[in-house]
Amino acid sequence: xxxTSTISVEEFRARARAWLSDHVERKPxxxxxxxxxxxxxxxxxxxQIDAERxxxxxxxxxxxxxxxxxxxxxxxGLSVAHERAFIEEGAPYxxxxxxxxxxxxxxxxxxxxxxxxxxxxxxxxxxxxLAGDELWCQFFSEPVAGSDLAGVQTRATxxxxxxxxxxxxxxxxxxxxxxxxxxxxxxNWSVPKHRGLTWFGVPVHAEGVDLRVIxxxxxxxxxxxxxxxxxxxxxxxRIGDVDQGWTVARTMLVFERGGSAVAPPKTPPDPGxxxxxxxxxxxxxxxxxxxxxxxxVARGHSLDFLRRVLDRRLxxxxxxxxxxxxxxAYGKLTHGTFDSERALxxxxxxxxxxxxxxxxxxxxxxxALTFLNGRINSIAxxxxxxxxxxxxxxxxxxxxxxxxxRDKPFDQVLRDAxxxxxxx
Amino acid sequence: xxxxxxxDQELFRxxxxxxxxxxxxxxxxxRLADQAVAHDPAVIRDAGELGWxxxxxxxxxxxxxxxxxxxxDAVIVAEERGRFVQPGPFVATNVxxxxxxxxxxxxxQERYLPALASAELTGSWAISNRRGIPEAGAVRASAREGGxxxxxxxxxxxxxxxxGVFLVTxxxxxxxxxxxxxxxxxxxxxxxxxxxxxxLTRRFVDVRFDGVGVGADTVxxxxxxxxxxxxxxxxxxxxxxxxxxxxxxxxxVEITVDYAKARTAFGRxxxxxxxxxxxxxxxxxxxxxxxxxxxxxxEAVADGRPTASEIVSIAKAYAGDAGANVxxxxxxxxxxxxxxxxxxxxFYLRRLEADRALYGDPVWHRERICRxxxxxxxxxxx
Numbered sequence: 001x002x003x004t005s006t007i008s009v010e011e012f013r014a015r016a017r018a019w020l021s022d023h024v025e026r027k028p029x030x031x032x033x034x035x036x037x038x039x040x041x042x043x044x045x046x047x048q049i050d051a052e053r054x055x056x057x058x059x060x061x062x063x064x065x066x067x068x069x070x071x072x073x074x075x076x077g078l079s080v081a082h083e084r085a086f087i088e089e090g091a092p093y094x095x096x097x098x099x100x101x102x103x104x105x106x107x108x109x110x111x112x113x114x115x116x117x118x119x120x121x122x123x124x125x126x127x128x129x130l131a132g133d134e135l136w137c138q139f140f141s142e143p144v145a146g147s148d149l150a151g152v153q154t155r156a157t158x159x160x161x162x163x164x165x166x167x168x169x170x171x172x173x174x175x176x177x178x179x180x181x182x183x184x185x186x187x188n189w190s191v192p193k194h195r196g197l198t199w200f201g202v203p204v205h206a207e208g209v210d211l212r213v214i215x216x217x218x219x220x221x222x223x224x225x226x227x228x229x230x231x232x233x234x235x236x237x238r239i240g241d242v243d244q245g246w247t248v249a250r251t252m253l254v255f256e257r258g259g260s261a262v263a264p265p266k267t268p269p270d271p272g273x274x275x276x277x278x279x280x281x282x283x284x285x286x287x288x289x290x291x292x293x294x295x296x297v298a299r300g301h302s303l304d305f306l307r308r309v310l311d312r313r314l315x316x317x318x319x320x321x322x323x324x325x326x327x328x329a330y331g332k333l334t335h336g337t338f339d340s341e342r343a344l345x346x347x348x349x350x351x352x353x354x355x356x357x358x359x360x361x362x363x364x365x366x367x368a369l370t371f372l373n374g375r376i377n378s379i380a381x382x383x384x385x386x387x388x389x390x391x392x393x394x395x396x397x398x399x400x401x402x403x404x405x406r407d408k409p410f411d412q413v414l415r416d417a418x419x420x421x422x423x424x
Numbered sequence: 425x426x427x428x429x430x431x432d433q434e435l436f437r438x439x440x441x442x443x444x445x446x447x448x449x450x451x452x453x454x455r456l457a458d459q460a461v462a463h464d465p466a467v468i469r470d471a472g473e474l475g476w477x478x479x480x481x482x483x484x485x486x487x488x489x490x491x492x493x494x495x496x497d498a499v500i501v502a503e504e505r506g507r508f509v510q511p512g513p514f515v516a517t518n519v520x521x522x523x524x525x526x527x528x529x530x531x532x533q534e535r536y537l538p539a540l541a542s543a544e545l546t547g548s549w550a551i552s553n554r555r556g557i558p559e560a561g562a563v564r565a566s567a568r569e570g571g572x573x574x575x576x577x578x579x580x581x582x583x584x585x586x587x588g589v590f591l592v593t594x595x596x597x598x599x600x601x602x603x604x605x606x607x608x609x610x611x612x613x614x615x616x617x618x619x620x621x622x623x624l625t626r627r628f629v630d631v632r633f634d635g636v637g638v639g640a641d642t643v644x645x646x647x648x649x650x651x652x653x654x655x656x657x658x659x660x661x662x663x664x665x666x667x668x669x670x671x672x673x674x675x676x677v678e679i680t681v682d683y684a685k686a687r688t689a690f691g692r693x694x695x696x697x698x699x700x701x702x703x704x705x706x707x708x709x710x711x712x713x714x715x716x717x718x719x720x721x722x723e724a725v726a727d728g729r730p731t732a733s734e735i736v737s738i739a740k741a742y743a744g745d746a747g748a749n750v751x752x753x754x755x756x757x758x759x760x761x762x763x764x765x766x767x768x769x770x771f772y773l774r775r776l777e778a779d780r781a782l783y784g785d786p787v788w789h790r791e792r793i794c795r796x797x798x799x800x801x802x803x804x805x806x
Contacts, residue, residue: 268723271734274797288800291791297799298790302738309716330709385698391708392701396681399696 013085024093055096056132065130074127101135101174109136116240137175139183156185165231175224189411197245201237218372264315269308275301281349284363300345326394333387336378343374440504457624463512472543480522485537495726499667506671513546513583519661520547520591527645551593554579566597574633584629601648623778662740662783669747669779673711676772680754714743737789744780751776
């Protein structure tokens, strides 16, 4: 890593402030981010995403992208304090927003590459990512492997300096808007499942990739499924060592569950206004004085506050002892269980308004959409049940369930599963 | 508790834990379970020497804190007490000491605070009806020449059988005011009636006031204007009660996880079955959420933040339900052994269910949250 620059945080902040004010538009007052995640009813288009790319390129060329990343990979080689200063200065501005693709590209895929990819790979890809030329998505789950991620069956076969991929991926958020997928494939079927996996970068539009958008229960379309039919990938596009992909996957899972160590907020959170969306539903239904409805509003409001104080407690714990997928599972399980509980509170408050409405933007329709979206966090990024496994095994120290597939060659695992008779 | 403890506070915690282990471990709690008073007065007096009842009392009256923050220190004791389901009027006496230290007259402070701080005298708060709703009304105060007459019955008074003094929160005879009094147990017309109960580690009484004449010098704070004091007392009492619950929940989860690792069935530890692991993961999560809420409530009350009452109500409502659910799940994980008298589990089950109802149950606290925010037609008066 080269760290040529010795610019102080305050100099950097001043430079950022001046540049932002000259080159970036301010957010309109009261605006929420134009592109957000997983809210049905919004369709994000390639045009919207492409309009963000030149903004990212300007940021990159001015030296404000990848602030903490190594200089040789297009970053600035500066400290997290520099990065924090830029985030603070940038808050009022309409900075590039790639929605889910931004989190996947910079928060998950790039972090995995920085930890495991070769320098050549990183020199090739990371600067393009920082310049907005390459957005990444995740080719992780398959129709036959979700919670059991190490059971993926997409096959990568070596052919000289190339690999040939065949198989299917699914639940890849925003793949239709991305450029490259971070793909987990099986390269060895004669060893146990965790020991035959390898990662590749697969261009979304490569020959042999058939990509389809999946429509969700909320009407939105954030996910895709992909079918690989003899997709040819050069060995240069491999991330990490052949058959050692599970090591890489463990890094990926910590980032995906939000388990990286972050500084806890210094001041305790404030409960804020009484759950505004629930109050709106209760008032629209004329139930603000109904004792039962008041109980529901207070419960929903409490859940919002509780998840924030828990997140702070977990951040405190992880800032002491480092990022930990087991500890992060408490936060993930809270979001998974609270989202659905809160969504049902909205429906209970709305009563009939939540199942039939004359105003598409009214409180009833909004409660109904929240109800549908209430299932997202209990499945995405590791189901509630996987989080419970993480807590009980990694934190409480309870023994693992016996596994039938851990030490068997994977091809035998597949055969045995077909003939499962309940006997060991 | 996750509030970063100072070295002095950590020492205080360790001393408290060692004292409990030496003087009132579970077998002793169990021995006291069928006695008329659930605690040993000698143990409570010795706990007084450790400072359990001195925290809210100013130094000039024999009090003192460890950290300078009475509530934070008291939460440390309460959590340790909860871990080992300790009997005795800890929350009850401290809330009386708090009220007198904050709002008592000099004369009241001189008379009661030194005795409360040293645990020569224990106290309890008589506010609610038998249902435990912490609002004035069960006892009514009517003004008369030179003082007041108290009439009515306060129910669910903690450790009232052993108390030497009551803090009485009374509704005014006419009008909507609230007045608080400090009344010795031996005042003429005060009758203490023991109640049977679920929680074997605690005793509750009715305190009957049958035309009890009290002088104006027994009024604590402003006659007719004590409601703000009541809210603050409730925040302190509910936070300490909550801390006892959190201690009990944390210990109960530890006991149950250990059992699930040790007990085998179907050829393996039962804790390796996902059906049990998932129950315990949930119990652990609910306990962590309750702990995080306790920390937030403690910080907010100790620092006098404007949102303190709301945060206490969020925490008390959540942990009340969570504690009861954790106890149910832990009994389920134990199976039949958890349903026996010999196993300690039922002490925790009973205690956590009682905690839920004390100092405002979850339903009452959720309504208080709405009232604080002024939700509804009468909201403006909150």
